[in-house]
Amino acid sequence: MKCPKCGSEEKQHKVGKLPSGSQRYRCYLCGCKYTPEKKPYTYDKEFRMKAVQLYVDGMNLRRIGRQLGVHHQSVANWAKAHAEKLPEAPVPEKVENAEMDELFTFIGDKKTKSTSLPKLTEKRGAS
DSSP: OTTTTOOOOOSEEEEEETTOOOOEEEETTTEEEEOOSSOOSSOOOHHHHHHHHHTTTTTHHHHHHHHSSOOOOHHHHHHHHHHSOOOOOOOOSSSOOOOSSOOOOOOOSSOOOOOSOOOSSOOOOOO
8 A cells, every 4th residue: 555645655554444345544654544445435327317217117215225225215315316407397488278176275374264063052951
């Protein structure tokens, strides 16, 4: 091993590993710690695109994670990052026809209270 700081090849000792598995070294002449051959700490682009493609095809995140051997949140992060890179959807300047469905929504607050349970104001058994 050759120290990147002082260039010395003497007294280069192993001092542990990185979480990715790369070996760390320390030069005892200058005290510099370094990693000569770093392992990648991420998945390659083809692997991530395969996961995104499976998600686009309709497979759920947990199943993709089990199939590829990664955490499902990683797949979700990759899909989100890929979606952010996509261009904006085209919006027409003029809309000629619009379709509506039976969806009933409130904008703001409801005007009336819920009437699911009727209130009993009269006493029972008074005949």
